[in-house]
Amino acid sequence: MDFKYLIIGGGAAGVSAAETIRQNDPAGSIAIVSDEPYLLYSRVMLSKPYFFLGKVPFDQIWLKKEEWYKEKNITFLGGKTVGSLDAVAKKVSLTDGEFISYNKLLIATGVATRKSTVPGADKKGVHYLRSLDDGKGIMGDIKTAKSAVTVGGGFIGFEMADLMQLSGLKTTVVLREPYFWDPILDEESGTMIEKAMNKAGVDIIHANEIVEILGGDRVEGVVLKDGKKLDCEVVIFGIGTVGHTDWVKSAGVEVNRGIVADEFMKTGTEDIWTAGDIAEYKDLLLNERVIMGNWVSAHEQGRIAGLGMSGQRQAFRFVSFYTTQGFGITVAFVGDVAPAKDRSVIKRGSMELGSYGRLLVVGNELIGATLLNRTQEMGTLSKLIEKNVDVSAHMTELDDPAFDLKKLLA
Amino acid sequence: MANTKEYIRNRADSKIGKIVVDRDLCIGAASCIAVSGTTYELDGDNKAIVSGADSADDATLIMSAESCPTKAILLFDKDGKQVFPK
Numbered sequence: 001m002d003f004k005y006l007i008i009g010g011g012a013a014g015v016s017a018a019e020t021i022r023q024n025d026p027a028g029s030i031a032i033v034s035d036e037p038y039l040l041y042s043r044v045m046l047s048k049p050y051f052f053l054g055k056v057p058f059d060q061i062w063l064k065k066e067e068w069y070k071e072k073n074i075t076f077l078g079g080k081t082v083g084s085l086d087a088v089a090k091k092v093s094l095t096d097g098e099f100i101s102y103n104k105l106l107i108a109t110g111v112a113t114r115k116s117t118v119p120g121a122d123k124k125g126v127h128y129l130r131s132l133d134d135g136k137g138i139m140g141d142i143k144t145a146k147s148a149v150t151v152g153g154g155f156i157g158f159e160m161a162d163l164m165q166l167s168g169l170k171t172t173v174v175l176r177e178p179y180f181w182d183p184i185l186d187e188e189s190g191t192m193i194e195k196a197m198n199k200a201g202v203d204i205i206h207a208n209e210i211v212e213i214l215g216g217d218r219v220e221g222v223v224l225k226d227g228k229k230l231d232c233e234v235v236i237f238g239i240g241t242v243g244h245t246d247w248v249k250s251a252g253v254e255v256n257r258g259i260v261a262d263e264f265m266k267t268g269t270e271d272i273w274t275a276g277d278i279a280e281y282k283d284l285l286l287n288e289r290v291i292m293g294n295w296v297s298a299h300e301q302g303r304i305a306g307l308g309m310s311g312q313r314q315a316f317r318f319v320s321f322y323t324t325q326g327f328g329i330t331v332a333f334v335g336d337v338a339p340a341k342d343r344s345v346i347k348r349g350s351m352e353l354g355s356y357g358r359l360l361v362v363g364n365e366l367i368g369a370t371l372l373n374r375t376q377e378m379g380t381l382s383k384l385i386e387k388n389v390d391v392s393a394h395m396t397e398l399d400d401p402a403f404d405l406k407k408l409l410a
Numbered sequence: 411m412a413n414t415k416e417y418i419r420n421r422a423d424s425k426i427g428k429i430v431v432d433r434d435l436c437i438g439a440a441s442c443i444a445v446s447g448t449t450y451e452l453d454g455d456n457k458a459i460v461s462g463a464d465s466a467d468d469a470t471l472i473m474s475a476e477s478c479p480t481k482a483i484l485l486f487d488k489d490g491k492q493v494f495p496k
Binding site: 012042043044045048050055056060063295296299300318321322323324325330332373374375376378379382383 | 434438439441443444452453479481
C-alpha cells in the first residue's frame with residue numbers, strides 16, 4: 001500500500017490531522033492506522049458517569065461515522081499495529097506483514113496504561129482504562145460486583161472512584177502518596193477532595209500499595225503492603241502511562257519521555273510529525289519541552305501537524321487545560337501545573353470557603369493554575385497566561401477570591 | 411432533551427441562528443473554549459455557556475462544535491434546522 005499521508009493512531013490527534021489535511025489537499029491519499037478496530041470515539045466519555053451508567057445511549061460515544069471517512073476519502077485501517085519504521089525508505093511495516101509507503105507520516109499513537117506487575121494482576125476483574133474495550137470490561141464487571149478498589153490519585157483514580165461509588169459499589173482508594181493528586185496539588189487541595197470523597201462513602205488508604213491480588217480465576221480481594229486485606233471483585237489501576245516508542249526510536253527518531261518535536265509538531269526526522277499524548281513538543285508559552293496528554297491538546301496538536309503535513313506551517317501556541325468533576329467538586333488544571341521550585345503560588349479561596357484556586361507564577365507572569373470549584377475562572381486564566389500579562393502589580397488582588405480576574409485582561 | 415440552554419445568534423453574515431448546549435452531556439472538557447474562547451466560557455458547574463454568540467464566524471463555530479468530545483454543542487440554521495451534529 002502507498003499513501004501520501006499516513007497517520008498512525010486513530011484518536012483525537014490523528015483524526016483532527018486527517019481532517020485538516022483534507023481541507024488543504026482535496027486529492028492526496030490519506031490513511032489512518034489504528035490498533036483499535038473502532039472509528040473515532042470519545043475517549044473522555046469512557047470515564048463519565050452519565051455514559052457509564054447508561055443515562056445516554058451508548059452510541060453517543062461515536063464522534064465520526066463511517067460515512068464521514070468515506071466522504072473525506074480517508075482510508076481507515078483498524079485493528080492493525082505497526083511493527084517497524086524505515087524513515088529513509090519512508091515506509092512502515094505492520095505486524096500482519098503488510099508494508100505501507102508514505103510521503104508524510106504522523107505518529108499519534110497515544111500512550112498505553114502502565115500495568116501492575118503484582119502477583120495476581122492477570123486475574124479477571126483487574127482493569128485499566130484507556131480503550132473502549134477497557135471501558136466495556138469495567139461496565140460488565142460492575143454489574144455483579146459489590147466492592148471495588150481503585151489505585152492511584154490522579155484523574156483516572158478520581159473519576160473511577162466516583163463511578164464505582166455511583167454504581168453502588170463499596171469503594172476503597174489506595175494511594176502511594178500522602179494525599180490525593182500529590183504532588184500536582186498542595187495538601188489543602190488534596191484534603192478538600194478527599195473530604196468530599198469520604199463524605200460520599202469512599203475510603204482512602206494513604207502511603208500504601210497493593211502487593212498481591214487474591215482469588216482464583218477472578219479477583220476476590222487484595223493484600224496491601226502493611227498486610228491489610230480488602231475484599232473486592234474489581235480492581236482498577238490508574239497508575240500512569242507508558243509510550244510504546246521502540247519502533248520509533250529504532251528508526252532514528254528522537255525519543256525522550258515522548259517523541260521529541262518542535263513547536264510545529266515536527267520531529268527532527270524528515271517528513272515525520274507527532275501529536276497528542278505521545279508528543280513531547282516545544283511549548284512556546286512555557287519555553288520548555290512538555291507533554292500535555294489531554295483531549296483538547298490532542299485535538300489542537302493534530303490540527304497543527306495536519307497543517308504542517310499539507311504545507312501550511314503554523315506553530316502550536318496554546319494554553320492547555322483539563323477539567324473533571326466528581327463528588328460535588330470540579331477540578332481544573334490550566335497551563336503548566338508541574339510542581340517546581342521556581343514557581344510561587346498565589347492562593348484564591350480556601351477549603352473552608354468551598355472553593356480554592358492556586359495560581360502559579362514565575363517572575364511576573366502566570367504560567368498555570370489549579371482550580372477546585374472555580375472552573376469559571378479557567379477561560380480568563382488561560383487568556384492571561386497566553387497573553388503573558390504582567391501580574392506583578394496585582395498580587396494582593398489575585399489573593400482575593402472575590403477579585404474579578406477579567407479586569408486584568410482589559 | 412431535558413437540560414439544554416439556547417443562545418440566539420444574530421450575525422448578518424451567518425447561516426447559524428442558534429447555539430444549543432446540552433448541559434447533561436457537557437463535561438466541561440472546554441475544547442470549545444480552545445477553538446473559540448470568545449464564544450464560550452465555563453460556569454461554576456463546569457458546564458459550557460455561550461457568552462459571545464456572535465463573536466465567531468460560522469467556520470470557527472462549526473469547528474468548536476465538532477471538537478466537543480461529547481457532542482454537547484448543537485447548531486441550528488436560521489430556519490431552525492439542525493446543522494450539527496449531522
